[in-house]
Amino acid sequence: MIRQYIGARYTPKFSGVYDPTQQYENLEVVDNGSGTTYISKKDVPPNTPLTDTEYWAVYGASSGAILDLQTRTTALENDNINIKLDITQLQGSVLGIQSDLDDLRDEIEAQSKRRIIIISDSYGLERGSNTPWTEYFQTISGLSSSDYFTWSEGSMGFNRTGDGGHTAQTLLTAHASEVSNPNEITDVVFGLGLNDMNGLTGLDEAIANCITYTKTTFPKAKIWIGYIGNQKSKATAVFNNYIASVNAYKDNAIKNGAIYISDVEYVMHNWDFFQSDGIHPTSNGCREIASFVNSFMLGGASYGVSKTCTFTSSYLNTTYASIRQTMEGAISRIYLVLYGFANAVTIGAGLAVKIGSINNPLLGGSGGDSFGGEIFITVSNELVPFKWFVYDGDLYLQNLNSSVQYTIALGTTVRFTSGDFATIIC
Numbered sequence: 001m002i003r004q005y006i007g008a009r010y011t012p013k014f015s016g017v018y019d020p021t022q023q024y025e026n027l028e029v030v031d032n033g034s035g036t037t038y039i040s041k042k043d044v045p046p047n048t049p050l051t052d053t054e055y056w057a058v059y060g061a062s063s064g065a066i067l068d069l070q071t072r073t074t075a076l077e078n079d080n081i082n083i084k085l086d087i088t089q090l091q092g093s094v095l096g097i098q099s100d101l102d103d104l105r106d107e108i109e110a111q112s113k114r115r116i117i118i119i120s121d122s123y124g125l126e127r128g129s130n131t132p133w134t135e136y137f138q139t140i141s142g143l144s145s146s147d148y149f150t151w152s153e154g155s156m157g158f159n160r161t162g163d164g165g166h167t168a169q170t171l172l173t174a175h176a177s178e179v180s181n182p183n184e185i186t187d188v189v190f191g192l193g194l195n196d197m198n199g200l201t202g203l204d205e206a207i208a209n210c211i212t213y214t215k216t217t218f219p220k221a222k223i224w225i226g227y228i229g230n231q232k233s234k235a236t237a238v239f240n241n242y243i244a245s246v247n248a249y250k251d252n253a254i255k256n257g258a259i260y261i262s263d264v265e266y267v268m269h270n271w272d273f274f275q276s277d278g279i280h281p282t283s284n285g286c287r288e289i290a291s292f293v294n295s296f297m298l299g300g301a302s303y304g305v306s307k308t309c310t311f312t313s314s315y316l317n318t319t320y321a322s323i324r325q326t327m328e329g330a331i332s333r334i335y336l337v338l339y340g341f342a343n344a345v346t347i348g349a350g351l352a353v354k355i356g357s358i359n360n361p362l363l364g365g366s367g368g369d370s371f372g373g374e375i376f377i378t379v380s381n382e383l384v385p386f387k388w389f390v391y392d393g394d395l396y397l398q399n400l401n402s403s404v405q406y407t408i409a410l411g412t413t414v415r416f417t418s419g420d421f422a423t424i425i426c
Contacts, residue, residue, distance in 0.1 A: 012039060012059075020047050029059050036060075115147045115184050117218070119168050120191040123228055123281060123289070124152030130275065130283045133191070133228070136290035151175050157196035159206035168192060169210040176217050185218040187297065191289070193229025193249075193265070194279070197241040200248070207252035215257070224297060225253040226261030228289050230268035231279045261296050264289070314343060314355075341414070345397075346407040347386075352398035377414055379406045 011027070018030040024044040031037050038050045039059040050056045118124065124134040134150040141148075151171055156162025158169070166174065168190055179185060190210070196203055207225070214223050227249045246265055253260040268274070273285030281289065347353045376383040377397075384406055387398045399406055 018050060020049070022046060113147070114141070114143065114186050116141070116143060116149070116187045116189065117172070117179070117185060117221075118148075118150040118189045118191060119172055120150065120152040121156045121162065121193070121195055121229070122152070122154035123191065123193075123286070124150060125154060127280050128275065130281065131286055133281070133286035133289040133293075136287045137294055140290050140294045149175070149179060155195055157192050157194075157199055157203075158190070158210055159199035159201075159203040160195040162195070167206065167210075169206070169213050172210075172214065172217075179218075182218050183220050185221045187224060188214050188218055188221045189224040189226070189261075189293065189297075191226050191228045191264075191293065193227045193245070194231060194242070195229070196245045196248070200241060200244055203245065203248045204252050207248065208256045211252075211256040211258050223253075223258035224261055224293075225249055225258050226264040226293060228264055228267070228293075229279075230265065231274075261293060264292055264296065267292050341408055341410060341412040344407055344410050346405065347397060347399040348405050350399060350402035352389075352396045354394045354396050356395040374400075375414065377408055378412060379408060 013025070013028045015024065015028045015030050017033050018038070023046050024030070024040045026040055026042050028040045028044075029037055030040075030050070032050055037059040038056040041055055041057055044055045048055050118134050118137065120132075120134055124132045126132055132152070134152060138145075138148050138150075151174075153162035153164045153166050153171055156164075156166055156168060156171065158167060161167055162171070164171075172188075176182070199206075211223055211225075214221070227246050250260045250262075252258075267288050268281060268285055273281050273288060275282055345353055345355060374385055374387050377386055378384075385400050387400060389396055389398065
């Protein structure tokens with residue numbers, strides 16, 4: 001029985017060597033076995049010879065061409081199979097890449113979620129009506145209570161035992177178990193300072209040991225160290241200890257792989273930020289500290305202070321002079337340029353006379369004293385050496401001669417070159 005199709009064939013079908021017992025459809029091509037090919041004109045019943053021109057016509061292609069065409073057709077089919085396999089493999093690779101991207105996205109999201117620990121001294125505790133800087137930090141940073149841990153103890157430092165018997169390291173050790181997953185902590189901040197002025201011996205080792213412990217306990221956290229403490233008044237010996245402890249914080253943070261919060265020690269260079277004890281910050285001071293620390297951790301700029309002084313004097317012609325005060329490191333510097341004496345002034349042997357007042361909140365504390373440079377003033381046509389210094393915001397001239405009294409005449413010019421300055425400890 002002849003097979004039935006919907007629609008007529010319109011392309012030849014190659015059916016190999018002619019088989020007389022086989023029926024053929026229209027447009028089938030067969031080989032007579034001798035190299036000649038025939039194509040059916042219409043459906044061919046069995047036992048119809050190739051010489052029957054009613055059903056067959058010479059097609060002309062050789063059997064080799066047919067075999068070659070069949071071979072190429074088979075090759076194309078194999079190529080198609082291979083392409084399908086490649087597509088399947090590519091789809092698998094795409095799925096793998098997508099999985100990697102999903103993992104990377106999860107990792108980035110985890111890293112962008114900050115979980116912070118802060119260790120502080122009495123600056124991190126409420127004193128009177130002030131809000132501690134550690135509380136302001138949580139508000140400014142927007143951290144939830146589950147992502148923020150802070151522990152503070154008065155009188156404590158890296159090397160100084162606090163009121164509760166802890167150093168910074170032992171306080172962190174005592175509370176570390178409160179963190180359910182230490183690997184999720186992104187930052188550990190040590191905001192300490194003044195208490196270590198009285199614990200310089202062994203301070204380097206204490207800082208190094210604390211950093212090592214923190215790295216081990218919270219292996220994925222950045223470690224930040226900031227010298228946040230200050231005080232209004234510093235005698236020379238206290239000031240030297242202050243500078244030494246600040247430098248110890250900076251040097252050992254860098255040396256041991258932590259990050260020093262540069263310039264945070266300058267934030268409290270404003271008397272308005274101190275409580276009446278001259279040591280602890282007001283709420284405004286705490287807010288400034290918290291804002292600076294958070295900004296620095298996010299890549300913000302360092303802190304800078306620049307103030308303009310008002311200078312008054314009954315001896316010096318202030319319209320003929322200028323005075324400038326800036327912050328440099330942990331000290332303020334007063335630059336005096338050129339003055340003319342508006343009134344005569346007598347300075348006793350070895351004594352000092354106040355010749356002017358500097359009105360500036362940075363210089364308003366008591367006990368802030370330091371000698372400035374030596375200067376020479378013309379007295380009776382003789383160049384006489386004097387020293388000048390600032391004490392409690394007042395400018396003094398000191399007679400260095402312990403046996404001779406000098407009177408500086410009206411109109412005498414005093415020149416302070418750019419290299420001369422008074423160091424104000426604040």
